[in-house]
Every structure is written in C-alpha cells, then in structure tokens.
Amino acid sequence: MAVRLMAAGVRLDRASEVHFSRFGLSTGRYRLLVDLEDSDGEKSPSRLAKSLGVSRATVTGLVDGLEREGLVTRRASTEDGRGAVVVLTARGAQRLRDMAADHFARLQALVGGLTADERGLFLDLLERITQGIGALTAE
Amino acid sequence: MAVRLMAAGVRLDRASEVHFSRFGLSTGRYRLLVDLEDSDGEKSPSRLAKSLGVSRATVTGLVDGLEREGLVTRRASTEDGRGAVVVLTARGAQRLRDMAADHFARLQALVGGLTADERGLFLDLLERITQGIGALTAE
DNA sequence: AAAGAATTATTAGGGGCCTAACTATTTGGG
DNA sequence: CCCAAATAGTTAGGCCCCTAATAATTCTTT
Numbered sequence: 001m002a003v004r005l006m007a008a009g010v011r012l013d014r015a016s017e018v019h020f021s022r023f024g025l026s027t028g029r030y031r032l033l034v035d036l037e038d039s040d041g042e043k044s045p046s047r048l049a050k051s052l053g054v055s056r057a058t059v060t061g062l063v064d065g066l067e068r069e070g071l072v073t074r075r076a077s078t079e080d081g082r083g084a085v086v087v088l089t090a091r092g093a094q095r096l097r098d099m100a101a102d103h104f105a106r107l108q109a110l111v112g113g114l115t116a117d118e119r120g121l122f123l124d125l126l127e128r129i130t131q132g133i134g135a136l137t138a139e
Numbered sequence: 140m141a142v143r144l145m146a147a148g149v150r151l152d153r154a155s156e157v158h159f160s161r162f163g164l165s166t167g168r169y170r171l172l173v174d175l176e177d178s179d180g181e182k183s184p185s186r187l188a189k190s191l192g193v194s195r196a197t198v199t200g201l202v203d204g205l206e207r208e209g210l211v212t213r214r215a216s217t218e219d220g221r222g223a224v225v226v227l228t229a230r231g232a233q234r235l236r237d238m239a240a241d242h243f244a245r246l247q248a249l250v251g252g253l254t255a256d257e258r259g260l261f262l263d264l265l266e267r268i269t270q271g272i273g274a275l276t277a278e
Numbered sequence: 279a280a281a282g283a284a285t286t287a288t289t290a291g292g293g294g295c296c297t298a299a300c301t302a303t304t305t306g307g308g
Numbered sequence: 309c310c311c312a313a314a315t316a317g318t319t320a321g322g323c324c325c326c327t328a329a330t331a332a333t334t335c336t337t338t
Binding site: 005006007008009011012013015016018019106109110111112114118121122125126128129130132133134135136137138 | 151251258261272
C-alpha cells in the first residue's frame with residue numbers, strides 16, 4: 001500500500017515534469033515562480049527554501065536556471081549584507097499567465113474522476129497517512 | 140489537491156530514501172533487488188526496466204551501484220547475443236533478509252493510522268486519481 | 279540470403295535533489 | 309567591545325532519473 005502510494009506519487013511527479021516542460025519549466029521551477037508571485041515578486045533564497053521544502057543549495061540551482069531564462073533576477077539585500085533577493089521579472093510573471101489556462105484545465109481533468117465528497121475523503125486519508133511517514137525516518 | 144498528493148508522494152519518497160539508506164540502498168536499488176528476488180534471482184536489464192517502470196539507462200546505473208557493492212552480478216545472456224543477465228548474489232539476498240524485519244515494522248507503522256476498510260477505500264480512490272494522471276501528459 | 283528495422287545494453291549529457299564544506303556577514307553573551 | 313556561534317548564499321560532489329546517440333545483435337521482409 002505504501003508501495004502503491006509511492007508509485008502514484010512518482011507517476012504524478014513524472015507526469016508533472018512532462019506537463020511543465022511544455023512551458024520550459026520544471027515542477028521545482030514552477031513552484032518557485034508561484035511562491036515568488038505570492039510574495040509580491042520578491043523573496044530571499046532561504047525563505048524560498050523553507051516554504052518550498054527544499055535545501056538552500058537546491059534553490060540556488062533553481063534560481064540559476066530561472067535567471068538564465070530571464071524569468072527571475074537576483075539582487076543583494078539592502079538590510080542584510082549576507083542576504084540576496086530573488087525578483088520575479090515581467091517575463092516570469094508573463095510565463096505564469098501564459099500557462100494558467102492550460103494548467104488549470106489539466107488539473108481539473110486530473111481530479112475530475114472524483115466527486116467533491118470523494119476528494120475531501122481522499123485528502124483526509126492522505127493527511128493521516130502523511131502523519132505516519134515519520135515512522136520511516138524515526139530513530 | 141493534486142498539489143497535496145504530489146507533496147505527499149514527494150515526502151514519502153524522501154522518507155523512503157532515508158529509510159533505505161540505513162541499509163546502504165536507495166529506493167530504486169531496493170526495488171530492483173526485490174524484483175530480482177521475485178524472479179529467482181535472475182533477470183535481464185530490459186525486463187527489469189519494464190517491471191520497475193524506469194528507463195533501461197536507469198537500470199544500468201542502478202546495477203552499476205549494486206554491482207559495486209557486490210549485491211548483484213552481470214553476465215552475458217546465453218540465448219541472446221545482445222542481452223545481459225543481472226544476477227542476485229548471496230550477499231544481495233542476505234541484505235534483503237537483514238532489512239526485512241525493520242522494513243516491515245516501519246511499513247506497518249506507516250499505515251497503522253488507518254483501518255483495513257480505510258486502506259481499501261484509499262487505494263480505490265488513489266487508483267481512480269492515478270487514471271487521471273494521463274490528463275497531464277495528453278496531446 | 280541480404281538489407282533494413284527493431285531490440286539490447288551502454289554512454290554522454292542534462293536536471294533536480296541532497297549533504298558537507300566554504301566564505302561573508304550578523305548576532306549575542308561575556 | 310569582541311569573539312564565538314549562528315545564518316546567508318554558493319560551490320563541490322554524489323545519486324537517481326531522464327532522453328538521445330551509439331554499437332552489437334537479432335528479426336523481418338522480400
């Protein structure tokens with residue numbers, strides 16, 4: 001059962017990469033862009049790492065890629081000499097707008113096989129399983 | 140909702156890596172070992188790729204790692220001049236036995252929060268969502 | 279039987295993720 | 309005030325996974 005959940009997770013993850021690659025993004029880069037958009041277009045790498053649930057080193061890599069494509073910019077923080085700020089560019093914001101319709105249509109199709117009640121139930125069960133994940137890493 | 144499923148999948152995947160790393164394995168290498176065990180200890184790379192749902196190139200990498208640790212061996216196929224056969228070594232079989240108790244105890248704890256009925260329900264819903272995954276890659 | 283198509287495994291190169299180590303800066307306790 | 313500890317970002321190196329290209333072999337088709 002854990003095996004099937006993992007398999008489903010991996011398949012979804014794999015399909016996501018295909019989906020996002022149509023827009024020149026990856027799942028990680030897309031998530032970073034959305035996070036940035038939700039933060040008025042500016043956020044430090046370490047705060048991004050925390051909210052995305054990945055390491056700071058991973059954020060460095062994602063930002064490298066996004067910067068190369070001009071979807072994001074880096075600048076030094078004015079308050080903290082150590083800090084940096086990642087800034088969403090106009091091009092980056094446009095990219096998100098461009099993919100919105102297709103993205104949400106596909107998400108809709110993904111969960112369309114379930115009723116609203118079933119979705120709620122599923123999320124509840126998923127939540128409880130998620131809590132058990134700690135058992136794998138305990139000790 | 141797809142987001143949460145993906146997040147759960149990723150978290151489980153991440154936790155799995157931690158779990159398997161205790162035995163010097165990764166999720167992929169463990170799955171390959173089990174697959175091999177279920178096939179009387181011998182199987183070709185391409186059949187492994189198919190049953191594991193990864194590319195042949197990935198199997199090459201996994202076998203490289205397992206061979207380096209002496210858990211697996213390669214030999215040429217006798218029937219097909221192109222083919223190879225991956226063979227589970229005694230050490231590989233032993234590794235699986237060594238981790239069995241801990242592995243199943245943790246799996247048990249993972250799904251322990253749900254009743255048998257709930258697990259069945261969850262798997263059913265998961266199955267139906269899995270069918271929707273195609274929507275992400277369609278066209 | 280011979281040429282072209284398909285299949286097998288591998289290599290090369292890429293992306294995403296990680297941990298550990300490094301540099302620069304800020305913070306906080308004595 | 310000063311020095312140790314914490315924090316910020318990056319780099320280096322590793323693993324897993326992918327696609328595309330490669331060489332060897334087998335199959336198919338005429």
